[in-house]
Amino acid sequence: MKGVLLVNLGSPDSPTAKDVRPYLDEFLMDERVIDLPYWKRNLLVRGIILNTRPKKSAEAYQKIWWEEGSPLIIISERFTKKVADQVNIPVALGMRYGSGNIQEGLEKLMAQGVDEVLLVPLYPHYAMSSYETVVVKALEVQRSLFPDLKMTTMPAFYKNADYIKVLGNSIREGLADFEPDHILFSYHGIPERHIYKGDPTKFHCQLNKSCCTTNSVAHHSCYRHQCLATTDMVIEHMDLGENVSSSFQSRLGRDPWIKPYTDAEFERLAKSGVKKLAVITPAFVSDCLETLEEIAMEGKEQFEEAGGVEYKHVPCLNDNDDWAQLMAQWIKDWEAHNTLPV
Known part of the structure; x- marks a missing residue:
């Protein structure tokens, strides 16, 4: 059975320095975000940035945090539900960094009997620090934990x-x-x-x-x-x-x-x-x-x-009804004809 994994950036669990620190560590230690040799990246991130940045970033998160939680997470969940309500195959959400990660998203799909996944990086444009890192991470998880799972990736849709x-x-x-x-x-x-x-x-x-x-x-x-x-x-x-x-x-x-x-x-x-x-x-x-x-x-x-x-x-597209309907149509086209947006 086919299924879909939508993947967004991710967020710390709370707007506190305690939760922002591990999130920033995972994000900034990604070799496709800071593309330096490991020892230089480790020195820069863990020796310098993480000594001061978590407190400053936490203060910024506090300015935009919603009562329900992280805006990006809540918006992504609302969008996922709107899309899922319009298609006949399972749709799950994963985050590249932080909680609710790609592995958890794939596990949710496989628990519903999915053996073929459409991976949808929720980035319109191709960049190694956004779109590419999602694809690479998803393939790493698939190859190491779910080798029998077939995966297709939606291309960047910036000019569709x-x-x-x-x-x-x-x-x-x-x-x-x-x-x-x-x-x-x-x-x-x-x-x-x-x-x-x-x-x-x-x-x-x-x-x-x-x-x-x-x-x-x-x-x-x-x-x-x-x-x-x-x-x-x-x-x-x-x-x-x-x-x-x-x-x-x-x-x-x-x-x-x-x-x-x-x-x-x-x-x-x-x-x-x-x-x-x-x-x-x-x-x-x-x-x-x-x-x-x-x-x-x-x-x-x-x-x-x-x-x-x-x-x-x-505002960004967020959970705009037309945007959810378009994503649902792309999914239907893939489910029925294995076609992807160009």
């Missing part, structure tokens, strides 16, 4: 026409009572070296103005290209005009990350005369610490301190 339509309609709804001077699509940032590492040609990706618009096999694994493509397709779908741009948030460390940086864009846009700014965060399908605290709260402060007047963060 139906997904773009759902995303665009959600943005339109989020802007129903707000007329911005400018719309900023802010994506999760990654180090520039991740782009070069992911380039199978080893020469196409130059992080310039033309490489992401010049057709290449490198685009299948180029996060920057895929993010910019999503922005372009939403602009076309919504007929947004020219007052739209893209940027990248959440840097860590001193190495260069892909540009432009979102925090710098908040200041630049405000000083250029933008008074009303809307920010979209389509690297995530579910709101999380990064969108709810860094962008919705800190971003607002940064924009207003630089001279901006009105600021609106448009």
